[in-house]
Amino acid sequence: MGPMAPRRRTYRKGPVMLRGPMVPTETTDARLLDPAQDIDWLHSDPWRVMRIQSEFVEGFGALAELGPAVSVFGSARTPEGSAEYELAEEVGRRLAERDYAVITGGGPGVMEAANKGACEAEGRSVGLGIELPFEQGLNEWVDLGINFRYFFARKTMFVKYSEGFIVLPGGFGTLDELFEAATLVQTKKVRSFPIVLVGTRYWEGLLTWLRNSMLADGKIGEADLERLHLVDTAEEAVEVMCQAIDDLRHQVPTSDGW
């Protein structure tokens, strides 16, 4: 056998796969948000709206029969073999053992680890990928994958098809997902669902700031903070999540429907 050919980067754009010189230098999101885009792009907005619609249609269609699910968020940069990777893997495994589908962003790091854990327990492993300029494709442990062009369509799927969020240490992407969930619950756009943060060492600084600055200044209420559960192990994370989901399922809606 001759020397192996170098692996070429694969870029997916909806159903289209691109390699080599065909890989674009900017994403669909970047073009949509660019205020200086040329006139050709402005004229294609009606068509773009149809494409946005199609992301919702495809997402709803693919996930409608998924069953009970929990989303797991966390850093795309968590290295394989690290304690955090193993923690995420155990979270995925334990959720699957409790018969919850595991939904992640379908990427590397914590996402890959949680999908891997779900597969190991023969559970349902879902990845909601996003088109990025440096995309690496859905991780190999995703059994049901959907690739989105738009972050906002993808975020809708996490909220609509999960009963709760488990959040491991992460960066901007993770914080965006965490605070999107917290805002939707606070504003009663969704029925309350549990948010479990894993890792006291990582999250305590943020929680202290939320309490000492945001709460102290009256920018949030005590109840907003109480919705954020803090744990340190995968076992606790899944226990707290399952218990909270159970409590919510048995909660009688109040007169305003919540």
Ligand SMILES: C/C(=C\CNc1ncnc2c1ncn2[C@@H]1O[C@H](COP(=O)(O)O)[C@@H](O)[C@H]1O)CO
């Ligand atoms: C940055 C790298 C890969 C990016 N690939 C991603 N694929 C899918 N989803 C992603 C990716 N990056 C971020 N996300 C979403 O945000 C969260 C993680 O972001 P963070 O900034 O790393 O905390 C994650 O939950 C995803 O939903 C390789 O270096």
